Amino acid sequence: MRTRFGVVGALALTMALALGGCGAAGSDDSADAGGAPVKGGDLTMARSADIIAMDKTTTFDNNSIRVMEQIMEPLFHSSPDGTKLEPWLATGYTISDDQLTYTIPLRQDVTFSDGTPMTAADVKFSLDENTKTGASGWGFVNAAIDSVEATDDHTVTVKLKYPWAPLIADLSIFSNGVIPKDYGGKTAEEFYTAPVGTGPFVWSGWKKGQSLKLTANGKYWQKGKPYLSSVQWNVVPDANTRKLQVQGGQIDIDDTPDWSSLASLKAAGGVKAETYPSTQIDYVAFNQARAPFDDVHVRRAISYAIDRQSLVKAVLFGNGEVANSLLSPGTPYYDAKAGGLMFDVAKAKAELAQSSEPGGFTTTLLIASGNPNQASVAQIMQSELKDIGITMEIKQLDPTANKQARLASDFDMTLSAWTMDIPDPDQWTSFAVDPQGGSKSAFTSYDNPDVIALNAQAQKETDDAKRQALYTQLQQKTSEDAFLAYLYYSPYVYATTDAVQGFQVTPLGGYLLQDVSKKK
């Protein structure tokens, strides 16, 4: 049996930090920025939509997930830069030589917010609960798990069906968050109306469509945290209203200011507008089940015809980067030299001349109505494709209908984006390149046996360097195939008042509110 303290070497250091009671690096940042964090205070955040539900195993929307993460915690956690995994409720792990058994010791000082100590039985129950949701929930992330056993009160053994490198990353997802065994004697439905976990905050109340409140967990295992007394999320659908509320000091954080308002927010007194690197990649998806997108030259021609720099300028107002790989820079194993096709009109024309449609053709791009970013991208693309002889009509459907059309692969080309939920590329690559991954390769019908094989190999490879090599190849091959036209990497943006300290967003979109404090 060989011992491992991390997916990558740096884990040992971060673990030592966590064990030493220093917590995540975010807290240290806040201390550096403005002295010791102030205890107390109520934080109010505004965002566009309400949560849907708190059931971590079946709820898919980010607004709900961000709240769950404050209440229920997983065994491992993504590092603040999103590229590593840190022990959280676990203290580390060991892998057996056949790579099929993971032994995970747990922290012994953790209690749920109701005071009962957290044990291995609770962890087993929580992981099994997630696995059971199978196809209708997040259970698929646990597909490689054969069984979970509580070896003793503070050790969990996970047995795998086959070697599976992303396991620790999978255990860091919110849906594997730890809750009391048997829902603490309640039914699942009762439990999730007011969930109990080991997190820094406790469920307080939900005025549907209006606001949601959590209060500090006095029994939180990270001593001295959280700093805030409470956190409230207000539902404010209108972006302009959110912007004005943060300017007026009525809220502390606006969770999605418009890109167009960023400059004026930065100029306003008392408000900070900050961007955080994300794992988001925005792309054009080509439907290969429809001609002429089954022709790689057509796809490459379009990819070459798009001036990504002007998209970053027009859509993100300069805040973001041109995308050059299937993976984003915030995702482990990203390769900056992956060879994504960049703007080159001469090459675009040459590719089109070689294609099945050398004289150009007429096609459509599906976008979501009411989405100003997609509308800008579509208009710019329309004029750029015209330059190489392709007439592109813009087809708008309202968000729900748009989503359904994409799920049904009912489009020629469409705009979409992806963000990661775990710090491992597998979640996205399996969705994007494997037609058996449940989504027909991100609804494009892309099907390249070489790429599928690379993806499967990378899933089983626990050696870091070998895994990097596999993902580099995968990124190169998908760039050549141009099954998506990568557009840009857009960061997350949050506007906060000056009073907010220690607020950090990971590339996975999560934030740790136990590290946040408010200046008096």
Next chain:
Amino acid sequence: MSHRLRFIPGRLVQSIPVAFGVTLIVFLLAHLLPGNAAVALLGERATQESVAALTARLGLDEPLWRQYLLFLGQLVHGDLGTSLTYQLPVTQLVLEAIPVTLSLLLYALVLALAISVPLAALAAFRPGGARDLGVRGFTLLGQGMPQFWVGIMLILLLGVSLRAFPVGGYGDTALEHLYHLFLPAVTLAIAMSPTIIRSLRSSMISVLGSEYVGTAKMKGAAGVQLFRGHVLRNAAIPTVSIVGVNLGYLVGGSLVIERVFALPGLGSLMINSIFARDFPTIQGVTLFVALFVVVVGILTDVVYTLLDPRVDLSRTARA
């Protein structure tokens, strides 16, 4: 009930088929929209299996007529169904939202009258004069400005610059509601008052020129006494029906305003449920709005009847 108000039960009965017609139209329109609730609920990362499973669990794979009959069956028992997004009774969601919208509308109405009556009087006492021109300028401006824009301007001035009022939200106590609802109510009042001012102004002018006001003046009535006792009451009659019709429109306007000011009323509930394809909630809210418009129509007639003794709607209804 005064015999002149006997028309009310009849009108209420008449509103039942109207309500059913509304439910049928809304049901069909909502289901004709592409996109389904399971997709809206689950989002991008969901697999096709999970979408299919949720569609079945929500009963959205049933034929359309079965879904409608089910809805009607529940409705007869006073049950509007369960919200697909919140998994709560629609009746509960609607009942929570109604006070917000209703207090906003009433507040707006009170403010609109507070703006309109003095301005109309100011204009009517000397038609064509400088004050009259000023008031008419205001009505033109008020009608020309889009509501959401007025709202944003008020927020910028009173909310952000002066920090005198909160930018959106509803508050927790009655006093807070009054405070939070002020800006949205003013916004709606500004949109509503031009029509009221115009109607009041022209009827005041004609009332002021009438013989009975001349008589009252000769008897020594003047100022506030003349205005309240003789001019306003008579001039108000045509305005009442205009206010009634306008309240119906205002419900539409409040959809926009509730979004701008982040108010958890019927408008927000409606918009959210449309985006989420939450059919039971869309139906429930529409039904309530339709009933509201019907009730406002009846109330308008009641006020009309009370103000003008010559009006007897029960008789005209029978004729």
